[in-house]
Amino acid sequence: MSYATLALSLVFVLIPILLSKTLKLGLEKDTIIATIRSIVQLLIVGMILKFVFTSKSFIFIVLMLLLMISAATQNARKKGKAIKGMTWKLVVTFVAVEVLTQSILIGFHIIRPTAQYIIPISGMVVGNSMVLAILFLNRFTAEVEARQDETELILSLGGTPKQAIQASLISSIKASTIPTIESQKTIGLVQLPGMMSGQIIAGADPVQAVQFQLLILFLLLTTAVVTSIMIGFLSYPALFNKRMQMMKQKEI
Amino acid sequence: MTENQEVITLSHVYYADGNVSILKDITGSFLKGKITTIVGPSGAGKTTLFKLCNGLISPASGDIFFNGKRIDTYEPTELRRNVGIALQSPTMISGSVWENLSLPLTLQGKQLQEKKAKELLKLVGLEEKFLNQNVKDLSGGQRQKVSIARTLVNQPKVLLLDEITSSLDRVSQQEIEALIVRINKESFTTIIWITHNLEQAISIGDYSWVMMGGELIEIVESSRLLYSKNESVQQFVKGDIE
Known part of the structure; x- marks a missing residue:
């Protein structure tokens, strides 16, 4: 063009x-x-x-990945600013998701370890992870507020913070990952994915484009679930103090 | 001997929510095996006092002791199982009465026996058929009874009851009063009961605490509540302070 x-x-x-x-x-x-x-x-x-x-220098690939993770963290942390230590929790999650997915892709020789593959795929992984983190944090903040009485009830009966927050945590993990799972059910029927369409327009074999798109879809599924679970389990302890008391919003 | 033995003691306890002072210099003891009623106008800090005793919140300053040991030396879960609390608006987890009654033991990785659940329902005046009923279908009074039964599952040494009969009809109220007195006599459970009902406070209480504006105004034998010489207490019992 x-x-x-x-x-x-x-x-x-x-x-x-x-x-x-x-x-x-x-x-x-x-x-x-x-x-x-x-x-x-x-x-x-x-x-x-x-x-x-x-x-073809590996250092530039790492720098690009760091840039992506920094930008994603900067964007997502606004949604979780009420939770203490949100920045490092996001960084740990994004790095873990990136390491996990790239290890599988490169380890099983699914992609070649070159910048042409690593950078675009990392962009999709970190971008998706960021959106999932934002969706999770939005929902989790609302759930914690809505279920405050239930959380307090479980604590008052001798439950641990994890038991007290479990319903909010599970509900938020489910709610944030459902859009990814649901969109996969209708993919190809309602819309053709952008990356696949791009490859076809650029002249690639449609079947090859579909195969690559499927790889990305499965990758994003893992990204979605792992991100929500990691952010959830890293975040909830910040809502309680050492005496297993729920901390007020301003104290968090 | 357990006669006049202190089970919960508060020493110069203060609590504030932000800049708003809720409790000021509360010092007093609840005696083992006795029923203490707490009366006072709305906003006196009564519910906050309960949350402090159950360990859901900590005082800004001062000490609270349970069985002679500072409550912050107990594991929070252990303290809360020993000092049970039933609140004015009973919170239910979604599901059946059975799931709610099972909750305290489920939290400990144990299972409640069906027989025990039925006994508890009977104890609070509910029929066995309620066991599988969804809590959404219960009346306010029935929910309150389930809440009391659920608190009893942990067999607490101290039972904190926050206006538990305020939403009940007269008959249910009397049933619950009789139930609480029975629990107190049979299992020697210490009862601390917040109530707006002066008649109730006097008839079931051994001792009464009168709280106003976050302060403990007087500790008096419940039978002497109406004859207090304290001017503020006199005004309150006459109904001059709402």
Whole structure:
């Protein structure tokens, strides 16, 4: 695709801006900012990737992964700011998920250990992990508040913090992972996944594209479940003190 | 001898929620095997006092002792099984009455015997048929009875009851009063009962604590409550302080 063709695609940005202006939706400013950011960010990423791919240095791959994990942590920690030590809990989770998935992929020779494979797949893994962490933290915060009486009841009967919070934890893990599982049930029927569509448009064999897409889907399933469980089990102890008392929001 | 032996003692206990002072300089003891009723207007800090005794919260300053030992030297789970609490609005876990009654033992990895569950239901005045009923279908009074039965599963040494009869009809109220007195006499369980009902406080209590504005105003024999010489207590029993 040439830059001239790409420029023409801005028509798809003009349509929502015009509609927003006509209907007074007030979305023009955000749409323009989002467009400029996506152009700048993706062009920079494209240039960095080109450099990393040609350099073939492992250090640059690690630096890219660190950058992804830092950005994901920065984004997700806002949702869990009420929980003490959320930043390192997110970092540990993202690193664990990344190490687990790449170990399986490279260990079983499913992908080649090159930047062309590791970086895009890591982007999908860390990105998905970040979304799952945000979904989990949103739900968990609401569950803890809604089930406060039940939590206190279990503590008052001699239960441990883990027993007291279990219902909230299980419910939040389920709620955050269900969208990933549900979307897999209808995949191919309702929508064709972006990565697969991209490969087909670029001229790849559709069956090959499907095989690779399936690999990614299964990978994201593991990512989703492991992320929610890890964040959950790392987070809940921060809600209690040493005397097994529920801490108030401002004390957490 | 257990006569006049202190089971829970509070020494200069203060508690605050943020900058709001809830309890101020509470000093007093609850005697083993006795029924102590706690009376006082709303916002006196009575429920907070219970949560402190059960270890759900800790005092800002001061000490609380259970059987002569500071409560923070006990494992929290051990303390809470020994000092049971039944609150005004009984919280139920979703599911059946059986699941609720089983909860205290399930938390310890044990199983409640069906026979024992039926005995407990009978004890609180509920028929056996309630055992498999969903708690959603219970009336307020029935839920309260299940809550009391559930607290009794742990066989606590001290039973903290927070306005447990306030939502019950007169007949159920009398049944629960008789039940609590029986538990007290038969198993020598210490009862501490928060109530708004002065008549109840006097008729079932051995001793009464009068609390107002986060302070312990007076500890008096329940039978002498109406004849207190303390001016604030007099105003309260006359109904001048709501």
